[in-house]
Amino acid sequence: MMKKKLLLIDGNSVAFRAFFALHNSLERFKNANGLHTNAIYAFHNMFDNVMKKEEPTHVLVAFDAGKTTFRTEMYQEYKGGRSKTPSEFREQLPYIRELIHHLGVKTYELANYEADDIIGTLATKANKEEYEVVIVSGDRDLLQLVSDDITVDITVKGVSEIEVYNPEKVAERYDGLTPAQVVDLKGLAGDTSDNIPGVTKVGEKTAIKLLKEYETVEGVYEH
Incomplete structure (x- = not known):
């Protein structure tokens, strides 16, 4: 079909x-x-x-x-x-x-x-x-x-x-992350266009590194 x-x-x-x-x-x-x-x-x-x-x-x-x-x-x-x-x-x-x-x-x-x-x-x-x-x-x-x-x-x-x-293409843009991890990435790194603060001193590169290791925000906190 x-x-x-x-x-x-x-x-x-x-x-x-x-x-x-x-x-x-x-x-x-x-x-x-x-x-x-x-x-x-x-x-x-x-x-x-x-x-x-x-x-x-x-x-x-x-x-x-x-x-x-x-x-x-x-x-x-x-x-x-x-x-x-x-x-x-x-x-x-x-x-x-x-x-x-x-x-x-x-x-x-x-x-x-x-x-x-x-x-x-x-x-x-x-x-x-x-x-x-x-x-x-x-x-x-x-x-x-x-x-x-x-x-x-x-x-x-x-x-x-x-x-x-x-x-x-998402994996290429965000160094191996999956689309589902984009939410966690925004939560950790924040988003200036939406005025979302994110975690202090965590930018996109650090957020990607953390998510590649611990998969989710919850995973980061658990470790």
């Missing part, structure tokens, strides 16, 4: 990459009403490229529902210190959603959760016998989902440059 292919796109992340891909041309991309259109234009190009490359049978674009999630309830400083979202980007988001709907694709968001959570849930719930899953995002946190059935395409820069992550 031919496997179906589910394409899951991290809407906020890809739209943000699209905005900065043409950030230098911000004033050139403006319509008669003064609306900036660089993110809309670049998102359309990126979306088009991915659709042609992957040829999915099923597609969903997930969005963040807002700034507060169950994570901010647990840790108030989560994502703190990020610079304010540019208004030129914010004004384009409703039109990016509209563009997606006009292309015949569904979007989804859920109060108290991030796009990552929706993507993670759907990717792991997709029946492995029936679906091959491809995730597109700029967020390396999603590499924890990589498996033989789940590929994560990380947008690197511009509109077309993408790094494709399968289990071998």
